[in-house]
Amino acid sequence: MAFRPRGRTPRDFSRRIEKARRKIKSEKPGASGSYQLIEKHVATAGDVVERTLNSLRHLGSQRFAVAPYYEHFDRWLMSLRSVVSEFQSSTAVDVDEQFAKESAQLLSNIELALKEKQLMEASYEESIRRINQNQLEARTALAQVEREYVTKANEIGGKKERVVKPAVTNIGKLREELNRVVRMRAGFLRGISKKAKAQREAEASQRLDSAKSELAKIEASLATDQQRLQGQYKKGKREILERIANHQREIENLEAASQIDDALDARCGACDALINAVNALLRRTEASLETTSPSS
Numbered sequence: 001m002a003f004r005p006r007g008r009t010p011r012d013f014s015r016r017i018e019k020a021r022r023k024i025k026s027e028k029p030g031a032s033g034s035y036q037l038i039e040k041h042v043a044t045a046g047d048v049v050e051r052t053l054n055s056l057r058h059l060g061s062q063r064f065a066v067a068p069y070y071e072h073f074d075r076w077l078m079s080l081r082s083v084v085s086e087f088q089s090s091t092a093v094d095v096d097e098q099f100a101k102e103s104a105q106l107l108s109n110i111e112l113a114l115k116e117k118q119l120m121e122a123s124y125e126e127s128i129r130r131i132n133q134n135q136l137e138a139r140t141a142l143a144q145v146e147r148e149y150v151t152k153a154n155e156i157g158g159k160k161e162r163v164v165k166p167a168v169t170n171i172g173k174l175r176e177e178l179n180r181v182v183r184m185r186a187g188f189l190r191g192i193s194k195k196a197k198a199q200r201e202a203e204a205s206q207r208l209d210s211a212k213s214e215l216a217k218i219e220a221s222l223a224t225d226q227q228r229l230q231g232q233y234k235k236g237k238r239e240i241l242e243r244i245a246n247h248q249r250e251i252e253n254l255e256a257a258s259q260i261d262d263a264l265d266a267r268c269g270a271c272d273a274l275i276n277a278v279n280a281l282l283r284r285t286e287a288s289l290e291t292t293s294p295s296s
Contacts, residue, residue, distance in 0.1 A: 045092040049282065052087040053275055059083065060271030064262035068125060070118035076267065077111060084274065099281040103274060110270035117263045124260050128251065135247040142240045149233040156229065160222050167215040174211050178204040 043051075059080055064072040084103050088095045181201045184192060192200075 043090070043092055048087060048090045048092045049278065052083060052278060055083045056080075056271045056275050056278075060268040060275075062267070063264060067260070068121055069260070069262040070114075070121045073114040073118055073263070077107075077114060080110070080270070080274075081107060087278070093281075094285060096281065096284065098284070099277055102277045102280075106270055106273050106277065110266060113266045113270075114263055117266070121260045124254065124258055127254055131247050131250050131254075135244055138240050138243045138247065142237065142244070145233065145236045145240065149229065152229050153226070156222060156226050163218050164215065164222070167211065167218060171208065171211045171215060174204065174208040178208055 059076065062076065064076075084107065087093065088100065088103070178201065181197065181204050184197055184200075
C-alpha cells in the first residue's frame with residue numbers, strides 16, 4: 001500500500017481563525033439580523049461628579065516638597081482650571097449660572113492668593129541671594145586681607161634680612177677693631193704713644209656706638225612697621241568677620257520670620273470650596289427636578 005503524505009495546513013490559517021474570532025467578539029446581532037459595533041460607554045452625571053470630586057480632593061491635598069514652591073503653582077492652577085472646565089463642559093451635567101459665577105470667583109481668588117505667595121517667595125529668595133552674595137564678597141575680602149598681610153610681613157622680614165644682618169656684621173668688625181686697639185701697648189718703644197692710642201680707642205669706640213645706635217634705630221623702625229601691620233591686619237580681619245556674622249544673622253532672622261510654604265492651606269481651601277459648590281449645584285438640580293416632575 002503506497003504511503004500518502006498528509007496535507008499541510010496553510011500558514012495563515014491560524015491567523016484567519018483568530019481574526020474571525022476577534023471580529024465575532026466585536027460585533028453583536030441587531031434587530032434586523034445584521035451585526036453592529038458595540039456602543040461606547042457614555043459617562044453619566046454621577047460618573048462626571050465622582051470624577052470631578054476625586055480630582056478636586058487630590059489637588060487639594062497635593063504637596064510640593066521641593067522649593068522654590070512657586071514654580072509649581074502655575075501647573076497646579078492649570079490642572080484645577082482644567083477640572084472645572086471639564087465639569088462645566090460635560091453634557092451629562094446641567095451647570096447653572098450660579099455655579100459658573102461661584103467657580104469663576106473661587107478660581108480668581110486662589111489665583112490671587114498664589115500670586116501673592118509667588119511674589120513673597122521670590123522676594124525672600126532675592127533677599128537670601130543678596131545676603132549670600134554679600135557674605136561671599138566678605139569672605140573674598142577676608143582672603144585678600146590674609147594675602148596682603150602675608151605679603152607685607154614677608155617684605156618686612158626681607159628688609160630685616162637685608163639691613164639688619166649687614167649692620168650686625170659691621171658691629172662685629174668694629175668691636176674686633178676696638179679690642180685690637182685696646183690690646184695695643186703704648187710707649188716710647190712701642191711705636192705709638194699713649195695719647196695716640198687713647199685717641200684711636202675713642203674713635204673706634206665711637207664708631208662702634210654709632211653702629212649700635214644705627215642698628216637700634218633700624219630694629220625699632222622694623223618693629224614699628226610690624227606692629228602697625230599686625231594692628232591693621234587684626235582690625236581689618238575683625239571688621240570683616242563681624243560683617244560675615246551679621247550676614248549669617250540676617251539669614252537666620254529671615255528664615256525664622258519666613259512664611260514661605262507650598263500654599264497647601266490656600267489650595268486645600270479653594271478645592272473644598274469648589275467641592276461645596278458642586279454639591280450645592282447637585283442639590284439645586286435635584287430640587288428643580290422634584291419641582292418640575294408630575295405628582296404621583
